[in-house]
Structure formats: C-alpha cells, structure tokens
Amino acid sequence: MIGYHYFDVQLKFRDFDNVELTPIYFRGCVLNSLEKFFGEIGGKTSLDIVKFSVEQRRVVFRVPEEFYKRIHTVITLIGHYQEVPCHFQVLKTSRTPLDFKKHLIGEDYCEED
Amino acid sequence: MEQTNGFYDFCIPYNKDDKVLRGLLNELVELGYKTIAIEQSFDHSKKEPGKRGSEMFPEPHNIENIRQEFANKLKILQRITILYVDVNVSHAMGVSLNLRKFNLIAGQPKTEAALTHCCTSFNGDIITFDPTAGSRLLVQRKPYLIAVRRGMYFEIKYSPAIADSNNRKDMIKVAQNYCTKGKSRNIIFSSGALHEFQLRGPYDVANLSYIFGLSENQGKNAIDRFCRQLFLRAESRRLGKTIMFVKGNGPIVFSDSSDENQSDHDVPDEMDALVKETTSEEEPERECSQANKRLKVA
Amino acid sequence: MVRIKNRYIAVQIVPYAPVNTLRLNDHTLSKCLLQNVEKYYGVYGLGILEHGFRVKYCNERTKIAIIRCLHRGHRYVSSILPLITLIGDVRAKFRTLYVGATIIQCNKFIINHQRQFLDRMMGQVASAKERQDLFKRVMELDMDR
Numbered sequence: 001m002i003g004y005h006y007f008d009v010q011l012k013f014r015d016f017d018n019v020e021l022t023p024i025y026f027r028g029c030v031l032n033s034l035e036k037f038f039g040e041i042g043g044k045t046s047l048d049i050v051k052f053s054v055e056q057r058r059v060v061f062r063v064p065e066e067f068y069k070r071i072h073t074v075i076t077l078i079g080h081y082q083e084v085p086c087h088f089q090v091l092k093t094s095r096t097p098l099d100f101k102k103h104l105i106g107e108d109y110c111e112e113d
Numbered sequence: 114m115e116q117t118n119g120f121y122d123f124c125i126p127y128n129k130d131d132k133v134l135r136g137l138l139n140e141l142v143e144l145g146y147k148t149i150a151i152e153q154s155f156d157h158s159k160k161e162p163g164k165r166g167s168e169m170f171p172e173p174h175n176i177e178n179i180r181q182e183f184a185n186k187l188k189i190l191q192r193i194t195i196l197y198v199d200v201n202v203s204h205a206m207g208v209s210l211n212l213r214k215f216n217l218i219a220g221q222p223k224t225e226a227a228l229t230h231c232c233t234s235f236n237g238d239i240i241t242f243d244p245t246a247g248s249r250l251l252v253q254r255k256p257y258l259i260a261v262r263r264g265m266y267f268e269i270k271y272s273p274a275i276a277d278s279n280n281r282k283d284m285i286k287v288a289q290n291y292c293t294k295g296k297s298r299n300i301i302f303s304s305g306a307l308h309e310f311q312l313r314g315p316y317d318v319a320n321l322s323y324i325f326g327l328s329e330n331q332g333k334n335a336i337d338r339f340c341r342q343l344f345l346r347a348e349s350r351r352l353g354k355t356i357m358f359v360k361g362n363g364p365i366v367f368s369d370s371s372d373e374n375q376s377d378h379d380v381p382d383e384m385d386a387l388v389k390e391t392t393s394e395e396e397p398e399r400e401c402s403q404a405n406k407r408l409k410v411a
Numbered sequence: 412m413v414r415i416k417n418r419y420i421a422v423q424i425v426p427y428a429p430v431n432t433l434r435l436n437d438h439t440l441s442k443c444l445l446q447n448v449e450k451y452y453g454v455y456g457l458g459i460l461e462h463g464f465r466v467k468y469c470n471e472r473t474k475i476a477i478i479r480c481l482h483r484g485h486r487y488v489s490s491i492l493p494l495i496t497l498i499g500d501v502r503a504k505f506r507t508l509y510v511g512a513t514i515i516q517c518n519k520f521i522i523n524h525q526r527q528f529l530d531r532m533m534g535q536v537a538s539a540k541e542r543q544d545l546f547k548r549v550m551e552l553d554m555d556r
Contacts, residue, residue, distance in 0.1 A: 069323045070323075072320045073321060076275075076313050076318070076320065077275055077278075077281070079276055079311065085308065087312065089144075089313075089317075090314065
C-alpha cells in the first residue's frame with residue numbers, strides 16, 4: 001500500500017478575473033513546474049485532486065509520500081499561474097485525508113515530521 | 114532587552130509606494146511573521162572617492178507612521194545593504210553616524226576580494242549575494258569559517274527563485290556551495306519580495322531547506338532562532354561596550370518553582386550572548402590580526 | 412583538514428558505427444552530460460551537480476573519459492549515463508567502467524582495463540608492425556590534465 005500525503009492549499013491571485021481556475025489547469029500548472037524543477041525522473045508523480053472549490057479558492061490534493069517534500073517545494077516556488085502573480089499557500093499538510101474545515105490561517109499548521 | 118518574536122524576515126525592500134509596502138506588511142502579518150526588517154540598498158562603489166570624512170551613507174527612510182500602524186503586530190527594523198567592490202568601505206563605515214541608525218547592516222560584495230574582506234573584517238551582520246548575477250562569487254572555505262566564527266550570517270533570499278525560474282539554478286548552486294564548504298552553518302532565509310505575491314509562509318520557507326541543502330532543523334532555525342541571534346549581535350555592535358547594572362527589586366528568593374524558572378529563562382541566556390559578543394568578539398580577533406602582522410614583519 | 416569528497420567516474424564511449432576517433436573534447440562532453448542531467452533531473456539536479464563538475468580527461472582515440480563531480484551529486488550523473496544515446500552529434504552509448512574516489516584509482520583501473528583488452532586483441536593480429544601500432548593506440552593514456 002502506498003502512503004499518501006494530503007495538502008490543503010489556499011490559492012491567492014493578484015487579479016482573479018484574468019484567471020481561469022479549473023482543476024485540470026491547476027494540476028497541469030503544478031505538474032509542469034514539478035517537471036521543470038526536478039526533471040523527467042525526479043518530477044513524475046501522480047497528483048490526485050480530492051476537492052476543489054473555485055469560490056473559496058481552495059484545493060485539497062494528495063501525492064505519494066516520497067514526493068511530499070518536492071511537491072511542497074514546488075508549490076512554494078510557483079510564482080505565476082497563467083501569467084498572473086499568485087501565491088499558493090499551504091494551509092495544512094497531513095497523512096490523513098483532509099477536508100475543507102473551518103480553518104483559520106496560522107492557527108494549526110501541522111508540523112512536518 | 115528588546116523582545117523579538119519569530120518568525121523573522123530580514124529583507125523587505127523599501128518601496129516608495131506606500132500602498133505596496135502596506136500590502137506587503139499586511140501579508141506578512143497574515144502569514145505569521147512577527148519581526149521584519151525593511152531593507153535599503155546603497156551602492157558604495159558609485160560614489161566618487163573625493164570627499165572623505167563626510168557622511169556617505171544615507172539616512173534611514175522615515176517609516177514612523179508605518180511603525181505606529183503596525184505597532185502591536187509587527188516589530189519593524191531597518192537594514193541597510195551596502196554594495197561594494199573595494200575595502201575602502203570600512204573606513205567610510207567607521208566614521209559614519211547614519212549607519213548607527215540602522216538596526217542591521219548587510220554587505221553585498223561584488224568581487225572575490227570584496228567577498229573575502231566581507232567575511233573576515235566587515236563590520237556588519239549579514240552577507241548577502243545578488244542572485245541575478247549568477248554564481249560567479251562562491252565563498253571559499255577559509256573566509257566562510259572565519260565569518261561563522263565572527264557570528265556573521267549568510268542570507269539566502271528566496272523570492273528571486275519565485276519570480277524568475279532562470280535564477281533558481283544559480284541560487285541552488287550558491288546555497289549548495291555553503292553546504293559543501295561549511296555544512297550550511299549560519300544561514301538565514303529572507304524574502305526580498307517586491308510585492309506580496311512573492312511572500313511565502315514561514316513553514317513553506319523552512320521547507321525550502323530541502324533544495325538549498327540544509328537540514329530540516331537548520332531550515333527552521335534559519336527563519337527563527339538564527340535571526341534572533343543575528344539581531345542580538347547587531348544590537349551589541351550598535352551599542353558597543355556597555356555597562357549594565359542589574360538591580361534587584363525586593364528580597365532575593367531562591368526558589369525551585371518551575372514557572373518562575375521558565376519566565377526567567379530567556380533573559381540570562383540572551384544577556385550571556387550579549388556580553389560574550391561584546392567582549393570576546395572584538396578583542397581576540399584584533400589581537401590576532403596584530404600578532405599576524407607582527408609575524409609578517411619579523 | 413577537511414577534504415571535499417569527489418567522485419571520479421571512468422566511462423568508455425562506445426559508438427554505434429565503428430570509427431577511429433570521436434570528434435569530441437572535454438567541452439562537448441560536459442555540455443552533453445549537463446544537458447541530459449537537466450532533462451532528467453531538472454534545474455534542481457543541475458544546481459547540485461554543476462559546482463565541481465568537470466570532465467577531467469577525455470581521450471578521443473581510446474574513447475575513455477573521466478568525469479569528476481562532487482560526492483553529493485555523483486548519482487545524478489551515474490544514473491543517467493545508460494540513458495544517453497547521442498553524444499555531441501555521434502550516436503553512441505556510455506559504458507561505465509569504474510567509479511572511484513581518487514583519480515589515481517581511476518587511472519590504475521583504466522590501465523588495467525586497457526591491458527586486458529590488449530591481451531585479447533593481440534592474438535588476432537598477425538604482423539609485428541600492426542601489433543606495435545595496436546599497442547600504442549590502446550595504451551595511449553596521457554594524464555596530463
């Protein structure tokens with residue numbers, strides 16, 4: 001059985017109107033920069049989007065455990081989404097499935113272990 | 114003792130546009146930073162060398178109003194980054210009064226010789242590098258260790274890696290060089306963000322240690338504890354040698370109760386650090402260098 | 412004294428079509444390798460590897476090269492060597508001979524390797540003249556760099 005790591009990410013954009021936010025595009029954006037940064041061998045993984053909300057601009061996805069660090073790095077380093085400056089803020093990471101909960105920023109980050 | 118809280122971000126470039134700066138600061142508050150430094154850049158090499166003795170360094174920007182606005186949310190420090198090529202800068206720094214008004218002094222050497230000088234005798238706190246200039250300047254092992262012993266910190270800015278993916282390779286190279294040459298001791302992370310979308314949360318930044326060759330602990334310390342030490346060092350440099358009086362208030366009670374110990378715990382530590390730095394930092398080294406000179410002469 | 416750990420990788424370049432000499436020098440070889448590292452390991456791999464990376468020795472006629480890199484990054488190189496099929500503009504493959512920690516060990520190994528190769532080939536050559544030629548060609552190992 002493969003262990004998964006779950007990410008809860010808040011998407012912030014400078015001008016949201018010029019952005020077409022869909023799960024496919026988001027996934028493409030992450031995987032693209034992952035491959036650019038870690039190459040063909042180090043940057044191929046499966047990324048399953050668990051939840052996606054355009055209104056809240058939040059997404060929960062999961063990646064295999066050994067890619068946890070790389071994905072976290074790449075998410076941090078993404079600066080542009082469709083040419084618009086953006087900030088993907090990782091709200092919470094966990095080994096157990098996540099859901100959109102009532103969550104205040106900075107309140108309960110989980111320590112990476 | 115001035116109290117500062119984590120997390121730290123010691124490089125927020127000053128922006129004339131008040132709105133942008135405010136946006137940055139608001140975002141910093143939201144991400145959970147408590148202590149930040151507003152950076153002011155100064156290119157020493159561009160000044161004509163004619164007038165000596167006069168003030169070369171600019172006054173710090175007036176940020177009183179911003180400071181007041183964020184009074185209980187952020188502790189705002191001021192930092193100057195001196196870009197320089199030759200060692201004349203140390204004379205100018207010695208006579209400058211304006212420099213004292215800055216909390217932190219950072220050096221950004223442009224040449225190999227300047228980098229060595231920066232590590233060995235620069236009277237500042239931070240050594241930084243220009244990520245857009247490529248990785249020509251790589252620190253050597255000896256100067257690096259000397260800088261570590263002097264308590265200087267090397268800065269890695271992460272926002273250039275976010276803004277432009279072409280810089281990433283060079284940044285990784287520089288950072289990995291620190292790792293090769295001295296196990297990445299005395300590294301701090303800071304943002305250098307031009308607008309609020311280049312800022313990242315502290316935990317995300319700590320996680321960048323993965324690509325910069327630091328261990329996880331070093332990564333966390335790079336935005337927290339090391340910055341605190343850096344701040345203390347800078348304060349001690351600013352104040353010079355100071356006499357301290359400790360006065361007891363009321364009867365002295367030696368007690369074992371844990372909560373009292375806890376609350377008092379921070380203070381002696383910091384004082385120790387301060388005293389150590391003021392006394393031990395400056396003198397042995399000066400003596401050392403003098404001894405060396407004498408040897409050479411002999 | 413702290414030593415910076417290096418790894419030296421000795422490789423043989425085996426072209427698909429037999430040619431006497433490869434038009435190849437240090438520069439093209441290292442460019443080819445770095446390009447492939449970027450392709451397979453991305454910017455990250457390149458950033459880790461590039462500092463300290465160097466082709467120390469490259470002989471066109473014996474087709475042997477020695478690559479130096481930092482200990483931390485040597486797996487990035489050694490793991491992509493089998494995947495490369497095009498070096499410069501020659502279709503060829505790499506055959507990893509030896510990975511060592513000093514260049515002297517690499518050198519020893521190469522000399523041994525060439526001697527074995529010579530032993531095998533000597534029997535098939537008739538005239539003494541050709542034999543000498545072959546000997547010269549195979550044992551040509553000038554480690555001047």
